[in-house]
Each structure stands twice: as C-alpha cells, then as structure tokens.
Amino acid sequence: MKIIHALEEFSAGTTPVILAAGCFDGLHIGHRAVIQVAIDQAKACDGEAWIFTFSPHPAKVLSPDHAPPLIFTTSQQLRHLQELGVDGCILQPFTVDFMKQEPVDFFDALRSHIPELAGISVGADWSFGKNRSGNADLLARLCAERHM
Numbered sequence: 001m002k003i004i005h006a007l008e009e010f011s012a013g014t015t016p017v018i019l020a021a022g023c024f025d026g027l028h029i030g031h032r033a034v035i036q037v038a039i040d041q042a043k044a045c046d047g048e049a050w051i052f053t054f055s056p057h058p059a060k061v062l063s064p065d066h067a068p069p070l071i072f073t074t075s076q077q078l079r080h081l082q083e084l085g086v087d088g089c090i091l092q093p094f095t096v097d098f099m100k101q102e103p104v105d106f107f108d109a110l111r112s113h114i115p116e117l118a119g120i121s122v123g124a125d126w127s128f129g130k131n132r133s134g135n136a137d138l139l140a141r142l143c144a145e146r147h148m
Contacts, residue, residue, distance in 0.1 A: 002088035003078060005055070007113045010090065016047030016118035019110070020086075022126060024053050026071035027080050030123055037121040039085050045118055048087035052110075053077075054094040061094050103134025107142045119148055 004010060020038035024031045035051065042049035055074060059067035072080065074091070081089055092098070101109070106129050111117055120139060128134040 001078070001082040001086055003091065004088070005091050005093070007052075007090055007092055007109060010113045012113075012115050015116060016042070016045045017050055017114050017116050018042040018045070018047055018119040018121065019050050019052045019114070019117065020121045021052040021128075022123060023057060024051060024077065024081070025057055027077070027084075032084070034121050034123050035081070035084055035086065038119070041119050041121070042087070047116075047118055049085070050114075051081055051086055051089040053089065053091060055091040056094060058094045058099070061096065061099070100130050103129030103138055104142065105129075106134070107139070111146065117148065119143070 018038045018041045020035045022031065022034060024035070027035075035049070038051075039049040041047070057067065057070060078089060110120070120143060122136050122139060124136055126136050126139070128139070
C-alpha cells in the first residue's frame with residue numbers, strides 16, 4: 001500500500017482513483033462499509049482504492065483537552081487498511097488553516113491533486129469544510145456537476 005502524508009504529494013497517474021474519505025479512527029462496521037464501496041468501485045473501473053484521512057485526528061486539534069483516546073495508532077490503522085485491500089492512503093495533516101477551507105475549495109483541491117479522481121465514498125453523516133458546512137449531499141452534487 002502506498003502512503004503519502006499530504007494531498008499535495010499525490011503522484012498523478014492514468015489509473016482511475018476512488019477515494020474513501022473519513023477519519024477511520026477505529027475501522028468499525030460503518031467505516032468498513034465506506035471503504036468497501038471504494039474498493040468495489042475501484043475494481044469495477046480497473047482503478048485504485050485510496051483512503052483520505054487525517055493525522056492528527058481532528059479532535060486533537062479542535063479540542064485537545066477533550067479528544068478521546070484513539071482506538072488504533074497510525075501504524076495499526078495503516079496495517080488494517082492494507083489488510084482490507086486498499087491501494088493507498090493519504091494522511092492529510094489536519095490544521096486550523098486546513099479546517100478553514102470552504103467545502104468547494106476542498107473538493108477542487110482533491111480534483112486538482114488527483115486528476116484521475118473517479119469517485120468518493122463517504123458515510124451519510126460525513127461533513128467537511130469550514131464549520132463542517134459541507135455534507136454528503138453537497139459532495140454528491142459536486143461529483144455530479146463534474147461528471148464523477
């Protein structure tokens with residue numbers, strides 16, 4: 001499994017990429033379902049399934065004194081992702097500046113750095129962007145507008 005430590009490090013290729021996006025801190029059944037969708041879609045289009053997650057966990061930045069303990073260390077998380085059959089993982093640094101991005105800007109950054117992005121799998125309650133103003137419905141609309 002390929003591992004990169006920021007979206008900007010993604011090396012574009014010609015293979016379609018399906019992302020599973022989320023914190024994936026414990027890889028519970030819901031996390032596994034989101035990841036499996038990405039794996040299945042990647043297989044269907046002869047592509048690669050990638051994870052987009054954060055390091056550190058957003059709670060450690062937003063509320064460090066109240067952040068819950070993590071179930072897995074990063075190395076344990078990566079090992080489990082590899083066992084699931086994921087092709088790569090983007091460990092995006094979660095910073096205050098990153099958190100301030102508008103949802104559309106975040107989506108456009110994904111498309112810019114991963115030109116072969118062919119789909120994104122998220123949980124129904126997933127949120128992204130400034131003040132968590134983006135959600136799965138907005139993501140679906142953005143993907144449809146860009147023919148993903």
